[in-house]
Amino acid sequence: MELRDIEIFLTLAEELHFGRTAERLHVSQARVSQSVKQLERRIGAPLFARTSRRVELTPIGRRLRADLAPAYQGIHDGIARAVAAGRGIGGVLRLGFEAPGVADLVADLLDAFRERHPDCEVQIREVDFADPFGMLRAGDIDALITLFPVNETDLVAGPVVYTEPMVLAVPARHPFARREHVTLEDLAQDRVLRAANPPAPYWIDPPEPWHTPGGKPIERGEPLETFQELLAVIANGGGICPLAAHATTYFSHPRIAFVPFRGSPDVGWGVLWRRAGETARVKSFVDVAAKFPARSGSPS
Template identity: 55%
Template structure:
């Protein structure tokens, strides 16, 4: 059995910050330590491992191949440990502090006030902060830690994310310019999309996510032309109004974003679009669990997801 003593947590933190900063002075400032302390800790770690982790010159600090390997191995383990400590602390302290909720579009729709009121009544010591997200990067703020959970459109099939209860389900309509030939029809089908141009999307949104909402082909296999890429919902509406293309959207858009230069036509054969609560699996805190419980309670009161 190997009797070598494992590095302390603070040693690993210093190593990871130096691997990120590549500068002893900035590392010391970031960790609020003295620069000699940082240097001594790294030398101690290198002696324990038996090889250099950094190449040091008068101009720069670079990871050695061994140092890069150690950084890649340690980062997910250290992050997991930090998140486990955060979850334990949150559980011990109860539901207090601030819960940051991201929302896409109308969020949970008419169910939103019930969810929020239920949560606030149960946990008056926890403040809710709301932040709008955009479909060019619907999951980015969650992964970046800028929000604790999301009310976002499905599908979401990401290995690091948990999809909770569906809070809103609604049919879809086709948004077209007010003078478009489709505007005189009582309904359209997905096959009709091949007769005009839809829009692509900029940003890191999952491809499968946008393809569900704006398909690349009709059910019969006809290609649907894609035109300009867009990044925000207001940009999408402006381009439709300007005659640059058409787009499937949720039925609630007609109620909340109705404008005279756009017509909304029922899209009869498109699958419904759902909104659900989504959070990072590794960040399943007491606050997140409390919000999910409040959501389930609101769903029970409502008899299921909100509908349009």
Template identity: 55%
Template sequence: MEAFLVLADEMHFGRTAERLRLSQPRVSQTIRKLERRIGAPLFERTSRRVELTRLGAQLRDDLQPLYQGLTAAMDRATATARGVHGTLRVGFLGVGAGELTPTIMDGFRARHPGCEVQMRETHFSDPLGPLRAGDVDVLLTRLPVTEPDLTVGPVVLTEPRVLAVPARHPFTRRSSVSLEDLARDTVFGVTGPAPGYWWDFHVPRFTPSGRPIPRGQDISTFQELLALIAAGQGISPVAASVERYYNRPDIAFVPFEDAPDTDVAVVWRTAAGTARIRAFVQAARDAVESNGGPTRF
């Protein structure tokens, strides 16, 4: 199977032999044996080129996901047998995975008792910076994340959004608000290298109809955001969990009737997919599956 897939990728017996660390005659023998077993040619061979037959292309497309799954299963089994050791640094933004966080951590520690877990809070002024700098190995952060060097894994938390307003704001007399209502007050910008699309998703610049939303002071921490809202300097969309974990008497939270949900997912550097990171991602997937899906508020 591996020889066939590598040859289907390289289309060259010599390069295939080099990748597999086999002799070229051994690769040819293996492919001929596979073709005899199937009963038809998988490659068209000439002195100048090698190409897949239609049957060969079909077999490649069918085998590729199966082979990847098999390889991943073997990697996980090997990592479990050897044990995952060292230190895993987990970054989290806000409440992280919410109520699912302890389940993920407990599952990871139970499987890999030899690995120490360290947790570090990140801030929305630079949500991806600690990951890129190598200060954390894996991150529980709000989406969207569309960065070419980062991989987005399972969603572990999904929740509606609410509008945080000063306790005496006129919106507190309403049962709900819409995104169009944001144009009636001031929201906040953010300092730091947070991706522009990331902040614009959470605190948009325009309403759905295209009306501009006034932007006030730039902020760098969540506590600063809450302090400015309480002082009457503006309003801000936030995740619904904020009302539970950061409730205070000088701020009210009004449900949105049309804002999209906000999700938290596991994110890591694509080039740094270590055994520890893979084990943590698997623990997150297992927790989500046993929970019947991402945690919902």
């Protein structure tokens, strides 16, 4: 089976229209029909049900599409990676950040990559607070610096590039605001806010309900769509929220206090990319990150 015939079949399975398929692939409609007929003869069964008004996949056609589509995409991704490797690392690396402030905290890493590949431009993008993996999966960015751990079958977790303690963001008039520190057990004493539709909270098993390490239940607050919305709700007494310590500097607010955690493990920010999207630029950035000493931060 020729690769072009597979492309015609998959395109027709998507368009369900011979004319649009031919136009999209820049071939004649007769070429599309011929390719489909040859494939059906080889399979020994119809792949499409055709009437004067519509074209539909048969059950065998649907199964063939499900089997061929991932392999076909893998071939194209492999060719793209080979082309990128053959042409070098020039071009644009689109690097997303779950927390924009972390881009400043790993500036030395970004400088090291630019020095090694001066012909590659690094574009910094902020990802959606409520869906940090969305832009990566959509192909809008090439790699993502995000909070670890991450365990997603379609994504690859690379090296950690920055670590820092946690702080608890509380209203300025909250009793916790007068403390020198809090512990994870204190989370049971107030409503803990969260992002809307966040990825799986890997640090909790099981994710529902939330408990402190000592087993105390944690009240989960309303889901919030943006980080600025989160800060506004905290400032107005709507709850508390654990944050990475750089928030103390980057998101200072007159009505919010940031209280250090005692006994809480540090959090790490690491490099994440699509398993099917490992281009030469991504691989080179990961190589630099793996050899670059991870920076550590502390509350200001």
